[in-house]
Amino acid sequence: xxxxxxxxxxxxxxxxxxxxxxxxxxxxxxxxxxxxxxxxxxxxxxxxxxxxxxxxxxxxxxxxxxxxxxxxxxxxxxxxxxxxxxxxxxxxxxxxxxxxxxxxxxxx
Numbered sequence: 001x002x003x004x005x006x007x008x009x010x011x012x013x014x015x016x017x018x019x020x021x022x023x024x025x026x027x028x029x030x031x032x033x034x035x036x037x038x039x040x041x042x043x044x045x046x047x048x049x050x051x052x053x054x055x056x057x058x059x060x061x062x063x064x065x066x067x068x069x070x071x072x073x074x075x076x077x078x079x080x081x082x083x084x085x086x087x088x089x090x091x092x093x094x095x096x097x098x099x100x101x102x103x104x105x106x107x108x
Contacts, residue, residue: 012061014047014050014057015051015058015061015065018062018065019065021040021043022044022065022069022072025037025040025041025044025072025076028040029072029075029076029079037076044069048069051065
């Protein structure tokens with residue numbers, strides 16, 4: 001009985017660490033701190049691997065935590081794609097401006 005309690009507490013700690021890291025990841029994404037997002041992504045990966053490796057894990061609690069993490073990662077990917085698109089537009093505008101400046105210099 002004591003061993004089961006200990007293993008349950010370990011799993012609870014693992015899920016809690018994953019949830020805490022998930023919350024920090026959401027905050028980092030919302031603040032645009034991409035270095036922290038990258039760092040927390042690595043932490044999330046490690047925590048998921050550790051939680052999955054536990055023999056007596058609470059599959060439902062882990063599944064819930066992973067579902068929440070999945071939603072966040074979908075949002076992060078969508079946000080990254082939006083930022084990438086905006087940066088691509090800005091680069092195209094910059095290139096057009098440079099080309100216009102060259103033409104102006106040629107005829108100016």
